[in-house]
Amino acid sequence: MNKAFTKEDEGPQADRLDDLPQSPHPNYVTPAGLAALQQRLRDRHADLSALPRDNLDAKVPRAMAERDIRFLEGRINRAIVVDPAAQDTKVIAFGACVTVVDEDDVETDWHIVGEDEADPAAHRIAPFSPLARALLGARVGDVVEWAKPGGTVDLEVTAIRYFT
Structure with missing residues (x-):
């Protein structure tokens, strides 16, 4: 045919x-x-x-x-x-809600969640995002460098919390 x-x-x-x-x-x-x-x-x-x-x-x-x-x-x-309640509360890891202060003294909370839960506009970021990669492993008082498209921003970690 x-x-x-x-x-x-x-x-x-x-x-x-x-x-x-x-x-x-x-x-x-x-x-x-x-x-x-x-x-x-x-x-x-x-x-x-x-x-x-x-x-x-x-x-x-x-x-x-x-x-x-x-x-x-x-x-x-x-x-x-990953149960956030099982994480070390002194170190930023998956499931953490992190408070940071930027160079302009603006305080922001970021929650590190799974990719399916991520919503950057709501300050919920995936663990593989540039900001989460900068934060993971940090402790209160640490200053991390967040590489953004417009340049690097220094963020001071002021609080780490985990919610169940």
Whole structure:
């Protein structure tokens, strides 16, 4: 048969979207972060089950839900749960809420959380972010250098807290 008369986009892969990329970093999560991932997975399963099976209009939303489920299952399977309450309270580590003061005496709290929980606008940063890498291992009184695109900023650590 002439190739011009075949539908190459139909077949076993036509209903499956490519997987979302997984982070190359270890998937450290807080207990709350793991619970949030599990809830997102339950929500996507519910979304998928609410879609009609034989409706062409549901084909793309169904493929998106299935792709999201595969992604979330991968994140959960790779999760390394770190209990912030088990950390040394004198050293900044994963799960810490850190208060720093910059060169202009502006005080800011940063919480080091898993990548799935990270929201820099809410001062929740992933452990592999430049700021978290600068802070990890520091103690109260230490000054760390945060390499930002606009230049390096010195931050003094004034408090370290861990919440469960």
